[in-house]
Amino acid sequence: MQDPRGRPAVRFTHDLLMGARFAVIGGRHGWLRTVLTALGVGLGVAVLLLAAAIPSALTAAKHREAARTTVSVEEGHGPTDRTLLIASVNSGYRDMAVNGLAVQAEGPHAPVPPGLSRLPGPGELAVSPALAELLASPDGALLKERFPQLRITAHIGDEGLINPGELLYYQGTDALRAPDDGVDRITEFGTVGNPVEPEPLVVLAIIVGCAALLVPVTVFVATAIRLGGERRDLRLAALRLVGADRATTRRIAAGEALAGSLLGLLTGTALFLAVRIPLSSLTLFGLGAFPSDVVPDPVLTSVIALGLPVCAVGVALFTMRRVTVEPLGVTRKAPPLRRRLWWRPLLPAAGVALLLPQVIGGVRSGDAASAQVIVGVSLLLLGVAAFLPWLLDAVVAWLCRGGLGRRGGQSWHLAVRRLQLTSGTASRSISGITVAVAGAIAAQVLLSGALPGLTDMPRGSSRWVVAGAREDTAPAARAHRLDARLGTAEGVRASHGLITGYADSAAHQRAMAHGSGHEDDDPEPYPVTVADCATLRALTRITACSDGDVFLAEDPDDAFRLPRPGERLALSPLGSEEAGHKPATWTVPATARHTAPARELPPRVDATGLLATPRALDATHLHDATVNVMLRLDPDRPDALDHVRNIAAQVDIRAELYTYDAADTDDALGTVRRALAAGAVAVLVLIGAGLLITTLEQLHERARLLSALDALGTPRTVLGLSVLWYTTIPVVLGLTLAVACGLGLGTLLLHMVDRPPMPDWPTILTLTGTAAVVIVGVTVMSLPLLWRLMRPEGLRTE
Structure with missing residues (x-):
């Protein structure tokens, strides 16, 4: 049994x-x-x-x-046979990042980077497979000019690369000196701790x-x-x-x-x-x-x-x-159960309750906090999907009672009545689009409010490049060489070299030296810029200038104070004589004129404080000075930047280039922004495929009804438009709900990071436009099946 x-x-x-x-x-x-x-x-x-x-x-x-x-040596330790000098020589090529590291062994047992069996010597280059392939191709001919005297001796293995397409190289050199700003002495590669986490x-x-x-x-x-x-x-x-x-x-x-x-x-x-x-x-x-x-x-x-x-x-x-x-x-x-509203707001309310602790106390890190955010956001988005069926039922009921439904044509009436009978199927099909658009808008609002510097540069301005080098690698006495060489690069419209540093009040330095000053009362140093008249005209709004003039540029944000004419300044920092530097002082001439910075300046270039021409102030007395060359590139020459990079690498291996134009944004957040937009569009297309499948299935189920309508003489255009309205009405409601929920969720998330809301309307319009294209595409692709089903033969039965 x-x-x-x-x-x-x-x-x-x-x-x-x-x-x-x-x-x-x-x-x-x-x-x-x-x-x-x-x-x-x-x-x-x-x-x-x-x-x-x-x-x-x-x-x-x-x-x-x-x-x-890299693991740096402990402070106070000198070179050994196990140390290595390194300097970052990162740059780029077109729209790709090219990361490099200059290495110089201080002994036979110097550490070797992962992916290599030995260190490259002077004149040698170890490259990643992707970089080697690029250098060997016609597309990398311009990049190859950056390494004219170097020969490739090794390829970096997978264990030394973060991704297969990484453009990475190690350049052997003997030009590095003792550790300073930009040069580091290390003992090994690899750390026990976790790598740097993103913001x-x-x-x-x-x-x-x-x-x-x-x-x-x-x-x-x-x-x-x-x-x-x-x-x-x-x-x-x-x-x-x-x-x-x-x-x-x-x-x-x-x-x-x-x-x-x-x-x-x-x-x-x-x-x-x-x-x-x-x-x-x-x-x-x-x-x-x-x-x-x-x-x-x-x-x-x-x-x-x-x-x-x-x-x-x-x-x-x-x-x-x-x-x-x-x-x-x-x-x-029948009749269908009436959809209740009371429980639907509970989902978004629970999501807000989970997010409120971080809204009040700020973003927290950790798995528990991340899970809390994921669950909170998911509940808010699921609340949108839960609210849509009730909203669709309410709107369709209003249309049937005498709203817009009575003033529409035959196709409109067919669509509204069909929605009245099968609103559940329609809302299920559209809920995915609604959730996707709401989540994407929330993410875009978050990123738009978080991206810094979106309006720093005026739209339509030419591209700027700033080449910078510290004084130890490009002394002020040789700064004009860097300016002259970079100015000859192809595609450079204008070149302006300047030396920036700081100066203290000589009276305050003397008081501190004699012990009569207080460190708590230490004022901020004065910013000093030394450049010729052509550069000063590009930096400020002055008209008349001759070598020997001095100007005082007001700071619009009052972040820096200006020295007074006749005030004596100390160009060397306190204690520089102990480091072997000759102290130097300089008096602000009484003829110094006030001016204002220019309206359009690239970041990293400051035109406030004391501005002097070379004859008025000898820049060689400025210790820890920075040499910058401000270049304006021709926007019609796409490879101009790479020509500048090539010359900069030949003049100074450690010269850094910073590019700015109207579209520059933070790389990490910009990448996330583009990825989310692409992902949202892909999800919309995915859901559009599901919507098409559902529409085709419903047409199959309505084959007899469609045949009957065709036998009664209903125009095919009317039925085609009814399919369009049947899809459009729920999607319009869903998109309206999605935009409202997305903006609200994005604003709530911005409160977590204490940023003002800045909706990215172009992206929002792109998402809603994609949804509209999905609607039209579903309708167009369902028409062939609709025409095929509209035949009197479909009324035959057995």
Whole structure:
């Protein structure tokens, strides 16, 4: 005798397998439905697997980054046979970052960077494979001119690279001296501690972006599982006719959804493996991933692999709760249950409650705080998806009672009445778009308020380049050489060299030297700039200038004070005579004239304080001075910047170049911003595919109705427009709700980082425009099937 306790489980499994078999052998329509479900679920699974692989990819990249971190010698220790002098020589090539390190061994046992077997000697170069490939290609001909006397002797291995496409090189040299500003003496590569973490603001932006992109994907997967409900119900009615009970039909329906989800898992896995290699070219914060690093977390993968089939079965059983399958047909309980509003605000309220502690106390780091933000943002976004069905029902009811619905045409009436009957299906299809747009807008509002310097440079200005070098590498006496050489580079419109430093009040220095001054009363030093008249005219609003003149430029922000004419200044800092420097003083001439800085100056160039011409002030007395060359590039010469970089590298290996134009923003946040926008557009396209699948399925279910309308003489244009209105009305409501929620969530997140809201309207319009394109695309692609179904032959039955 069989154990009765085992019968329910066996029966449940048997019915699930029968449903799965129906999904596979259910004819052309069954195959089409299963393939569409598998495709929709597979797209979502691929995104979820990629998200599950992010932790392992970032961990591997951080380990390689930590292995490349340098460990400096302890203070007071000199060179040994195990020390190495290094200097950063980072630059760029076109729109790519080129990172370099000048190395000079101080002994036979000097540390070697990861990925190399030995240090490159003077005149030698060790490069990454990507940089070697670039230098050997025609596209890298201009970059090759930057290393005219160097020969490549080694390639850096994968263990020494953060990502496969990194452009990295180690340059051997014998020109480095004792450690100073820019030169460091190290004992080893690699640290035990964690590498430098990105700013909390950037982490917050990534967390919000991931939540904004993953929540709609889960909504999309849940929608894809419910495809083909009505046609499946008809087959279940036939099963009831041959003796199956209601519980059996529900389990068989769940088995069909299970088959689609399992095929979706296989499809998603294949898509994930296919996109791993292209993803290796993407970088963020200088971190990237090798294809072997993109491995989903085992725990998260298990949750996806086990949770998705369970979710499919649960959604199918939940969908069948309001369907009564009888032997002669399928009856849906009517009237539909009225959607209640009271519980829907609870989701966003819980999300706000989770975010409030960080809004009040500021952004916190750690896994618990990150999880709190993710859950809070997810609840807010899910609240949007929960509120949309109620809003759609309310608007459609208003339209049917006498709103705009009575003033529309035939296509409008058809769409509104169809929405009245199937608003649940429409809202489920649109909820993914609503959540995606709301999350993307929130992330963009956060980044727009956080990005610094968006309005620092006037729009339409020519590109600026500032080449800078410290006095120890480009002494003031030789600064004109750097200016003259850079000014001859191709594409340079104008070149202005200047030397900047600081000077103290001589009276205050004497008081401090004699012990009569107080350190608490130490005033800020005066900023000093020495440049010729042509440069001073570019920096300020002066008109008349001759060599020997001195000017006092007011600071618009009152951050610096100005010396008085006749005041005596100490050009050397206090204690410089102990370091071997000859103290120098200088008196501000009584003829010094007041002026104002120019309106358009690139960052890192200051035109406030004391401005002197070379004859008036000898810049060689300024200790710790900085030599800057301000270059204005021709915007019509795209390679002008690289010509400047090449000459700068030949003049001084340690010269730094800073580029500025109207579009410059913070690199890390700018990368996150672009990635989120691209991800949001991709999710919208993904959800558009699901919306198309749902629309096509609904057209199949309405085949007899469409045939009847065609037989009665309904124009095809009317039915085509009705499909457009049927899609447009929910999407317009969803987008309105998404913009409102996105702006509110973004403003709330900006309060966490104490920044004012600055909505990025172009990006918001791009997202909403993409959603509009999705609507039109779904309508256009569904028209061929609509025309094919509108035939009188569809009324035939057996």
